[in-house]
Amino acid sequence: MQLARVRGHVVASRKLEQLRGRKLPLLQAVDEADRPLGELFIAVDLVSARPGDRVLFVDAREAPKALPDGYGAIDACVVGLVDSAE
């Protein structure tokens, strides 16, 4: 998992059933000092993150396992709102 900042969100009215009703925040991985680590990407939000929030996300094959029924065509999921990482 990594830390990320929420840089915005995506609106997609036509999408796979598994994504219905899910917010799609725009994330950028960051390090302990909030320095960006790589390019922007989209995740499924499970913790109602808001723009500017610092979040915890899981990626790759493990991302869908965070969804309620454990599968889905996704590769990133926000699984925590970070209070502190100092």
Added chain:
Amino acid sequence: MILARVIAPVVASEKHGFFEGRKLLLVKELLPGGGLGPRTLVALDGVNSGVGDQVLVAKNGGAVDDVVGLKDCPANVVIVAHVDQVRFAAD
């Protein structure tokens, strides 16, 4: 696995149920010269590590499943060893 240093605990009150009660640690990759590289990950604690520890970090879900003892965990970074020493061959 990668060599890393534990630099801080990660606290997230609002989180996926899986992470309830599980210690999360912010780790940064350790470079051969001893400095810290840019790569920064959030790892599940597997061997009771603390800030400042040198550790080995495994980066896949199977490793997390093994350490936690559950299948299909929504996580893929876990600390699997406490490192006492790193010795490089004199080349």
